[in-house]
Amino acid sequence: MRHHVATIPCRSLNRGGRGSCENASVGSLDRRKYSVLGVKLPIAQIQNAIIESLKGTPHLSYRSPIVDVAQASPDGTEIEVTVEHDLGCRTDDQVIDRLRGLFPEATIATKSSASAS
Numbered sequence: 001m002r003h004h005v006a007t008i009p010c011r012s013l014n015r016g017g018r019g020s021c022e023n024a025s026v027g028s029l030d031r032r033k034y035s036v037l038g039v040k041l042p043i044a045q046i047q048n049a050i051i052e053s054l055k056g057t058p059h060l061s062y063r064s065p066i067v068d069v070a071q072a073s074p075d076g077t078e079i080e081v082t083v084e085h086d087l088g089c090r091t092d093d094q095v096i097d098r099l100r101g102l103f104p105e106a107t108i109a110t111k112s113s114a115s116a117s
Contacts, residue, residue, distance in 0.1 A: 032083055037106055
């Protein structure tokens, strides 16, 4: 369920459409999932590394991302990362860039979006 409080103007912190918003609203959030395949970092270190890497990303919720381990193998770990972001903001480029910086060996893609409650 989306909660709408008040519409505010949103200014992009990065030029060229990265991290830009359309119709951003206070209190309105969406969720976005990313798949990350082939992570070489030990499983016990993955969640904290992702939280630190995404900290301060414009338009992401103050809540920590959700990290789910889908599968672990000798070739690497497959994870799903779910973030909450301001409704109407395009954050894919920023999130993927930060995850790529953290896991340069991994394959990273958007997976889905779902309404935040």
